[in-house]
Amino acid sequence: MDAIAEPSRQLVRxxxxxxxxxxxxxxxxxxxxxxxxxxxxxxxxxxxxGKPVVLDLSAVDLSQTAIAHLIGNLEQRNIxxxxxxxxxxxxxxxxxxxxxxxxRPCGLTLDEPKxxxxxxxxxxxxLESPVRSGQSVIFTEGDVTVLxxxxxxxxxxxxxxxxxYGTLRGRAMAGVNGNSAxxxxxxxxxxELLAIDGYYQTAxxxxxxxRNRPAQAWLEGDIxxxxxxx
Amino acid sequence: xxxxxxxxxxxxxxxxTTSTAALGAALAQAGEKVVVVDFDVGLRNLDLVLGAERRxxxxxxxxxxxxxxxxxxxxxxxxxxxxxxLPASQTRDKDALTDDGVRSVxxxxxTKFDWILCDSPAGIERGAxxxxxxxxxxxxxxxxxxxxxxxxxxxxxxxxxxTVKAERGERxxxxxxxxxxxxxxxxxxxxxxxxxxxxxxxxxxLGIIPESxxxxxxxxxxxxxxxxxxxxxxxxxxxxxARRLMGETITMMVPSERKGLMNRLLxxxxx
Numbered sequence: 001m002d003a004i005a006e007p008s009r010q011l012v013r014x015x016x017x018x019x020x021x022x023x024x025x026x027x028x029x030x031x032x033x034x035x036x037x038x039x040x041x042x043x044x045x046x047x048x049x050g051k052p053v054v055l056d057l058s059a060v061d062l063s064q065t066a067i068a069h070l071i072g073n074l075e076q077r078n079i080x081x082x083x084x085x086x087x088x089x090x091x092x093x094x095x096x097x098x099x100x101x102x103x104r105p106c107g108l109t110l111d112e113p114k115x116x117x118x119x120x121x122x123x124x125x126x127l128e129s130p131v132r133s134g135q136s137v138i139f140t141e142g143d144v145t146v147l148x149x150x151x152x153x154x155x156x157x158x159x160x161x162x163x164x165y166g167t168l169r170g171r172a173m174a175g176v177n178g179n180s181a182x183x184x185x186x187x188x189x190x191x192e193l194l195a196i197d198g199y200y201q202t203a204x205x206x207x208x209x210x211r212n213r214p215a216q217a218w219l220e221g222d223i224x225x226x227x228x229x230x
Numbered sequence: 231x232x233x234x235x236x237x238x239x240x241x242x243x244x245x246x247t248t249s250t251a252a253l254g255a256a257l258a259q260a261g262e263k264v265v266v267v268d269f270d271v272g273l274r275n276l277d278l279v280l281g282a283e284r285r286x287x288x289x290x291x292x293x294x295x296x297x298x299x300x301x302x303x304x305x306x307x308x309x310x311x312x313x314x315x316l317p318a319s320q321t322r323d324k325d326a327l328t329d330d331g332v333r334s335v336x337x338x339x340x341t342k343f344d345w346i347l348c349d350s351p352a353g354i355e356r357g358a359x360x361x362x363x364x365x366x367x368x369x370x371x372x373x374x375x376x377x378x379x380x381x382x383x384x385x386x387x388x389x390x391x392x393t394v395k396a397e398r399g400e401r402x403x404x405x406x407x408x409x410x411x412x413x414x415x416x417x418x419x420x421x422x423x424x425x426x427x428x429x430x431x432x433x434x435x436l437g438i439i440p441e442s443x444x445x446x447x448x449x450x451x452x453x454x455x456x457x458x459x460x461x462x463x464x465x466x467x468x469x470x471x472a473r474r475l476m477g478e479t480i481t482m483m484v485p486s487e488r489k490g491l492m493n494r495l496l497x498x499x500x501x
Contacts, residue, residue: 132387134384153384
């Protein structure tokens with residue numbers, strides 16, 4: 001039996017892997033180029049956060065101190081430089097990012113936060129069940145359509161027109177936002193009150209001959225007209 | 231599967247308690263195990279209509295508050311073995327009812343009975359909303375007159391929005407029970423017709439109970455009308471309604487009282 005366990009050998013494994021990096025190509029004057037960077041940052045402050053950045057200095061002729069100064073300026077803007085290309089290896093000090101070679105251009109996919117799709121606001125409200133006594137339906141954005149009846153003591157308030165495919169026994173107020181072109185339609189009129197853009201008529205004022213018939217109400221100037229449909 | 235059925239109306243005096251007792255007794259006579267629960271805390275009546283008022287020891291509030299066990303508060307009917315009453319408290323008011331308390335009582339009743347009939351108080355406040363809160367089905371008691379019909383419409387709106395079933399997106403099954411119907415007065419246009427009521431409420435009809443002295447007589451002797459005089463017109467109408475609740479299909483009859491010759495000749499006294 002061995003008294004001493006043999007130390008297991010650790011294998012050093014190397015793998016190749018390629019990554020896509022942003023390549024900055026500074027142009028003279030460097031001050032003006034930095035202002036461009038600042039403008040981008042002002043638009044979206046987190047644009048460069050977490051993204052690998054490579055400096056391509058082939059288009060400019062910078063001294064060693066100028067390169068160090070440029071890297072310092074980028075660091076101040078929270079941009080960390082991963083590597084440099086387009087210069088002589090001798091130009092770079094040990095503190096600077098390493099020289100990169102053999103880069104190939106490729107497309108960049110920017111994963112900018114997608115704007116939530118703005119759904120168009122619905123311009124009408126559809127109610128498939130009767131509106132019962134005591135219920136109040138308020139929809140100031142547009143039209144209201146009711147497939148059942150509107151009970152006595154119920155009310156519908158709409159910014160646009162009101163369409164009732166049953167009996168209207170309650171109150172209907174259309175065009176509440178000052179829309180005097182709004183109308184009220186119903187299959188059977190027994191309304192307690194009709195109003196369009198603030199002008200109203202109560203049951204007592206509505207012509208008795210219209211009762212129990214399909215009717216519509218609209219405004220002509222400041223007079224409410226109620227006429228039978230067909 | 232136990233069914234929780236609320237008997238409600240909005241308006242007072244239309245016959246909720248009478249109907250609860252009559253339907254409960256009719257269901258029990260058909261062999262179902264039934265409990266009728268009085269939710270009219272402070273103004274209880276169901277114990278009187280069932281003739282159990284002298285046997286009340288504990289009540290719904292005691293059970294809700296955990297003072298008494300459910301088995302201590304339940305009162306068994308003396309005539310029907312499978313009809314029970316859970317009475318309301320007369321000394322408290324509706325604020326003594328809590329949502330959690332009602333839920334746990336109903337849940338316990340569900341394990342013991344086939345039918346739980348909740349007699350709702352009038353109005354749309356706490357007592358009425360808690361009576362309908364856990365209902366699977368609802369009987370809306372309506373008299374053939376406009377105020378009653380409008381209140382019923384209001385209650386139907388609440389059944390569709392304030393019950394647990396409605397909040398889950400399910401439907402409380404609703405039935406209209408027309409009480410105090412007088413075919414003679416309806417024919418003369420002194421009452422809303424059945425068609426008018428159903429057109430306004432847009433809800434299926436469960437039954438039509440005729441206006442009758444038998445109903446008052448039964449209440450006065452503390453007996454559901456279906457037990458007191460099973461052959462009377464209202465008793466037959468309630469029995470048919472109960473069978474419809476159990477899923478049977480029975481043709482709807484517009485009931486009329488059979489009157490003797492003298493009654494017909496001298497039916498109405500001149501003022």
